[in-house]
Amino acid sequence: MDILGYLLNALTPFNLLLALVGVILGTVIGALPGLSATMAVAVLVPFTFTMDPAAGLIALGAIYTGAIYGGAYAAILVNTPGTPSAIATTFDGFPMAKRGDGGLALSLATIASVAGGIVGAVSLLLLAPPLAKVALSFGPTEYFWLAMFGLTLIAALSVGNTVKGLIGACVGLFLSMIGVAVVGGDVRYTMGMQRFLAGIDLTSAIIGLYCVPVILDLVATADPHLKPSETGGLRFRDSLRMSLNRKFNVIRSSVIGTVIGILPGAGGSIAGLVSYSEARRSSDEPESFGKGNPDGVIATEAANNATVGGGFIPTLVLGIPGTPPDAIILGALLVQGIKIGPTLFTTDADIVYTFIWGLLIATALMLPVGLLIGRYAYSFIIKVPKAILAPTVALLTIIGAFAIHSNVEDAQLMVVLGIFAWILNRYGFQPSPIVLGLVLGSIAEQGFVQTYLIGNASGRLAEMFFMRPISIGIICAAVLTLVFPIWADWKSKRRAQLAQVAEQLADDGTGIAPEPKQRDVPGMVIAGIFIVLGVVIYLGASGMSPLGSVFPKTIAAALIAFSAILIAMNLRLPAGGPSEAIELNAAAKHRIALGAVMLAWVVLMPAIGFLVTSMAAFIAIMVIADYDNPPAKMWAIWITAGLLICTAFWWLMAEVLLLRMPTGLLF
Amino acid sequence: MKRTVATIFAGLLAASPLAAQSAEDFPTKPMTYIIPFNAGGESDISARFQQSEWEAVTGQQVVIQYQPGAGGAQAWSQLNSLPGDGYTVMGINLPHTVLQPLAGSVGYATEDLTPVHYFHYTPNAIFVRKESQFESLDQLIEHAKANPGMVTFAGSGSNSANNLAAVQLNQLAEVNTTYVPFSGTGPSITAILGGSTMAGFNYATSGVSQGDAMRMLAVASEERLASFPDVPTFKELGYDIVGGAYRGVAVPASTSEELRQRISDIVSQINAQPAFIEKMESAGFVLTDIGYDKMDEFVAERVEEYTAGAKALGIIQ
Numbered sequence: 001m002d003i004l005g006y007l008l009n010a011l012t013p014f015n016l017l018l019a020l021v022g023v024i025l026g027t028v029i030g031a032l033p034g035l036s037a038t039m040a041v042a043v044l045v046p047f048t049f050t051m052d053p054a055a056g057l058i059a060l061g062a063i064y065t066g067a068i069y070g071g072a073y074a075a076i077l078v079n080t081p082g083t084p085s086a087i088a089t090t091f092d093g094f095p096m097a098k099r100g101d102g103g104l105a106l107s108l109a110t111i112a113s114v115a116g117g118i119v120g121a122v123s124l125l126l127l128a129p130p131l132a133k134v135a136l137s138f139g140p141t142e143y144f145w146l147a148m149f150g151l152t153l154i155a156a157l158s159v160g161n162t163v164k165g166l167i168g169a170c171v172g173l174f175l176s177m178i179g180v181a182v183v184g185g186d187v188r189y190t191m192g193m194q195r196f197l198a199g200i201d202l203t204s205a206i207i208g209l210y211c212v213p214v215i216l217d218l219v220a221t222a223d224p225h226l227k228p229s230e231t232g233g234l235r236f237r238d239s240l241r242m243s244l245n246r247k248f249n250v251i252r253s254s255v256i257g258t259v260i261g262i263l264p265g266a267g268g269s270i271a272g273l274v275s276y277s278e279a280r281r282s283s284d285e286p287e288s289f290g291k292g293n294p295d296g297v298i299a300t301e302a303a304n305n306a307t308v309g310g311g312f313i314p315t316l317v318l319g320i321p322g323t324p325p326d327a328i329i330l331g332a333l334l335v336q337g338i339k340i341g342p343t344l345f346t347t348d349a350d351i352v353y354t355f356i357w358g359l360l361i362a363t364a365l366m367l368p369v370g371l372l373i374g375r376y377a378y379s380f381i382i383k384v385p386k387a388i389l390a391p392t393v394a395l396l397t398i399i400g401a402f403a404i405h406s407n408v409e410d411a412q413l414m415v416v417l418g419i420f421a422w423i424l425n426r427y428g429f430q431p432s433p434i435v436l437g438l439v440l441g442s443i444a445e446q447g448f449v450q451t452y453l454i455g456n457a458s459g460r461l462a463e464m465f466f467m468r469p470i471s472i473g474i475i476c477a478a479v480l481t482l483v484f485p486i487w488a489d490w491k492s493k494r495r496a497q498l499a500q501v502a503e504q505l506a507d508d509g510t511g512i513a514p515e516p517k518q519r520d521v522p523g524m525v526i527a528g529i530f531i532v533l534g535v536v537i538y539l540g541a542s543g544m545s546p547l548g549s550v551f552p553k554t555i556a557a558a559l560i561a562f563s564a565i566l567i568a569m570n571l572r573l574p575a576g577g578p579s580e581a582i583e584l585n586a587a588a589k590h591r592i593a594l595g596a597v598m599l600a601w602v603v604l605m606p607a608i609g610f611l612v613t614s615m616a617a618f619i620a621i622m623v624i625a626d627y628d629n630p631p632a633k634m635w636a637i638w639i640t641a642g643l644l645i646c647t648a649f650w651w652l653m654a655e656v657l658l659l660r661m662p663t664g665l666l667f
Numbered sequence: 668m669k670r671t672v673a674t675i676f677a678g679l680l681a682a683s684p685l686a687a688q689s690a691e692d693f694p695t696k697p698m699t700y701i702i703p704f705n706a707g708g709e710s711d712i713s714a715r716f717q718q719s720e721w722e723a724v725t726g727q728q729v730v731i732q733y734q735p736g737a738g739g740a741q742a743w744s745q746l747n748s749l750p751g752d753g754y755t756v757m758g759i760n761l762p763h764t765v766l767q768p769l770a771g772s773v774g775y776a777t778e779d780l781t782p783v784h785y786f787h788y789t790p791n792a793i794f795v796r797k798e799s800q801f802e803s804l805d806q807l808i809e810h811a812k813a814n815p816g817m818v819t820f821a822g823s824g825s826n827s828a829n830n831l832a833a834v835q836l837n838q839l840a841e842v843n844t845t846y847v848p849f850s851g852t853g854p855s856i857t858a859i860l861g862g863s864t865m866a867g868f869n870y871a872t873s874g875v876s877q878g879d880a881m882r883m884l885a886v887a888s889e890e891r892l893a894s895f896p897d898v899p900t901f902k903e904l905g906y907d908i909v910g911g912a913y914r915g916v917a918v919p920a921s922t923s924e925e926l927r928q929r930i931s932d933i934v935s936q937i938n939a940q941p942a943f944i945e946k947m948e949s950a951g952f953v954l955t956d957i958g959y960d961k962m963d964e965f966v967a968e969r970v971e972e973y974t975a976g977a978k979a980l981g982i983i984q
Contacts, residue, residue, distance in 0.1 A: 038706070038733070042706065042731060042732065042733060043730065045715070045731070046718060046719075046728060046730070046731075049718075049719050135857060135861075136857060136860050136861035136862075137861060138857075138861070139858065139861055139862075139863035140847075140858065140863055179736070179737055180737035180738055180740060180771075180773070181825070182738075182824065182825070182848060182849075182850045183825060183848050184825050184848070185738075185770055185771075185824070185825030185826040185848075185982075186771070187770075187771040187772060187773065192772065194744050194745075194774035197736065197737040197740050197741050197744065197773060197774055198735070198736020198737040198740070198741035199736065199737070264853055264854060264857055265850070265853075265854055314857075318856075318857075318860070318877075318880075319876040319877065320853045320856060320857055321706075321707045321853060324705055324706055324707075325706075326707070327705060327706035327707025327708075327711070327853075328706040328707065328711075330706075330707050330712075331706060331707060331711050331712050331715040332715070334712055334715065334716075334946075334950065335715045335716060335718070335719050335946070337946065340876060341876065341877065341878050341880075342878070342880070343878070405734050405736070405741075406732070406734070407745075442850075446849070446850060450847050450848075450849070450858075450863075453819070453845055453847045454819050454845070454847060454863065454864060456816075456845075457816050457817050457818075457819050457845040458817055458819075459817075547825075658697075658699065658730050658732070659732075660699070660749075660755070
């Protein structure tokens with residue numbers, strides 16, 4: 001009953017206020033791609049030095065959980081994960097929003113996040129010390145197989161297009177190797193450029209790969225960004241009913257999220273991907289995943305918010321932070337003079353339990369806060385004219401990529417990757433396998449090399465890789481995930497044959513492109529380029545230390561092999577495919593203009609200054625995205641709004657988040 | 668709204684060059700302290716300890732930002748492009764800033780960086796988990812002699828202080844052990860606690876945060892640590908290994924001599940705060956007071972020492 005007593009400590013008006021403000025702030029920051037929980041928590045830590053430790057922790061925890069939840073907004077409404085945890089939310093959230101179910105998707109995300117957050121926090125409350133052992137039972141081998149399991153999701157994401165998916169994954173894995181290697185210390189594939197030393201930043205790559213193509217398509221036509229909802233609103237009742245019908249998915253995903261949250265270094269993105277994959281595997285209609293299946297949104301959002309509570313378990317029990325925000329909170333606790341470790345739950349029980357109750361309260365507060373913010377965000381995205389929406393989203397991508405390290409080079413990389421992603425996507429190479437490779441690459445590589453070193457030292461290499469109980473479990477799950485889509489595909493084909501009904505799956509462009517029946521010449525050309533890239537990667541690895549070169553050589557070989565297979569497969573198909581000449585129609589002109597403006601924006605920003613380039617680019621994109629030809633008075637209002645938006649974000653970054661803004665000649 | 672207007676005005680004012688202010692008045696506005704690593708490591712935690720004293724010493728707050736990447740090289744390679752007005756300082760580490768440029772092209776050279784104060788160091792130490800069969804360093808070395816290559820050490824990073832110490836031990840004890848690099852102290856401690864590796868080369872600070880869960884077999888300091896009076900030094904055991912990671916504060920090269928000295932003095936004053944000393948020492952950090960005046964000599968000595976170490980690591984011929 002002691003534990004319940006601490007609930008009263010958490011229920012003081014001041015603590016409730018902190019939880020509420022924290023959740024609101026966190027949700028907004030999380031919804032803006034690139035502005036992360038880590039950043040918000042880092043800035044606010046000093047304010048907690050003077051607070052009571054439990055109150056400070058509640059504020060930081062509320063921001064953290066709010067930010068993980070807020071990531072869903074951008075994922076659903078603009079196909080861009082607001083935080084890497086929401087990568088898998090885009091798979092079904094954005095298709096739902098496109099077809100007019102955006103409000104429903106937001107409500108589902110809210111309910112799932114609250115449920116997942118509560119499962120995670122309750123686990124922290126009741127089971128922290130025993131669950132911390134999970135963190136220790138995961139060695140390098142298990143991390144390697146967990147990454148492999150994550151990669152098997154590619155098979156599911158690219159049904160009918162598996163070879164292109166595998167090529168995309170190899171490209172992502174290659175991107176993850178750029179920079180200084182943790183294992184071996186080699187400087188790899190930086191082409192002598194300082195900007196690549198730290199590697200490709202995951203967040204800016206995600207923003208580029210997912211969001212830039214959306215903006216390019218947004219300006220290309222006059223069609224609305226999202227189909228307006230038929231019933232309007234967030235459809236909270238519907239979503240509650242749907243969530244209750246899917247309670248098994250909610251619970252399973254929350255448990256997966258909690259367990260993966262406990263693993264230091266894994267984090268919300270992997271939790272979301274794994275539970276998405278599990279939800280798809282156990283579904284009766286796996287083929288509808290990726291086309292707007294509510295189960296996909298529920299699985300990801302329940303899992304990623306469960307990692308918040310889960311991540312605090314190793315942080316508080318072992319002093320080993322589960323995620324970067326946990327690490328900052330750990331530092332804040334140490335400054336307060338609190339000794340982290342197994343004894344924390346007895347010696348400082350009042351602080352810890354008050355904090356956990358506060359985290360639970362904050363999680364519950366996400367429901368009203370989320371529904372309120374969601375309503376405004378959704379109606380803004382639906383109602384705002386394209387001429388405002390497109391530049392605002394573009395501004396957010398630039399800000400997001402820049403803000404991670406206060407570095408313009410990240411923004412430049414984001415734009416370039418985004419344009420590549422659009423071109424690749426047009427020819428059937430989707431961004432998700434690339435992102436998966438990028439997310440999982442370093443975990444896979446470190447796990448592999450560490451396992452190899454340990455196994456080699458003890459002369460039990462095969463045993464290390466294949467005989468550990470948890471590894472065997474993960475391998476089985478991976479094999480199931482890999483084989484299942486193929487089996488399900490075969491089963492559905494068989495069913496179709498039996499019913500003698502030609503089943504034509506609707507393809508609205510967001511789903512999986514059907515396998516071309518004729519020779520895919522552009523695909524072959526791109527595969528040819530990737531073969532060259534593979535050779536370059538392989539040759540580049542020759543000067544590295546043995547530890548640092550194992551992975552690049554393997555990936556290069558795989559990239560060459562898959563690309564060769566793609567070319568060979570196409571050679572067997574009849575020639576004379578859709579040899580569409582690249583014609584310069586209106587849509588293409590709009591796209592090229594937008595790409596040029598965004599490139600100019602990031603190239604000129606360091607020389608001229610953030611605010612001036614942003615305002616100029618905002619107005620330029622407004623012109624590109626305008627299809628309404630409004631009167632001059634409307635233009636005046638729009639431009640004023642644009643200037644205000646730019647200034648507001650500049651202020652937020654320079655004065656609230658205290659980032660170093662590029663000033664250049666002007667400001 | 669008032670604040671916004673005020674901020675815009677402040678921004679405009681800041682854009683116009685003001686007369687250079689005297690170093691005595693410095694600082695007159697909040698400072699930024701960039702940590703070239705992720706949160707939660709030794710660099711972050713010691714900086715957070717400083718942060719809690721910063722306002723009392725300088726009258727201004729300090730804001731900590733993280734710019735992780737390439738083992739710190741990402742941030743260090745950009746240090747000199749930051750404004751040299753004293754308001755932006757960066758954490759700096761040894762042996763990282765010596766070993767990295769030796770190992771490859773990382774965008775900066777050791778002598779490009781301007782450390783103004785090294786305020787503490789964390790000695791290397793060998794750890795085993797509490798369930799381990801090894802009670803002393805001798806037992807571990809005996810085991811390593813009997814089973815060449817089989818003893819595995821988890822440590823933080825390649826070409827790092829931990830890695831250097833592991834190589835030194837191999838040479839001095841004439842054994843062959845395997846060093847397994849992890850992406851930071853957290854993951855390498857997890858590997859030791861979970862039994863993935865037999866032992867670990869980490870910093871002594873981990874001994875405090877893990878309490879009874881890990882046993883420290885030996886520490887690479889000159890003298891025994893106050894927080895671990897029962898743990899012998901390597902020297903006592905007959906191995907001449909003294910080392911670890913030094914952490915300090917650096918400024919962009921364009922910073923004036925007066926401001927360099929002033930910032931060095933600020934760090935020294937924080938180092939003398941009783942509350943700071945108490946927190947640092949009980950967390951296992953060893954305070955040092957290497958100010959700007961002693962910096963050239965100190966860095967020169969370290970460069971010599973680590974260059975020899977780099978040869979042993981095989982990163983230079």
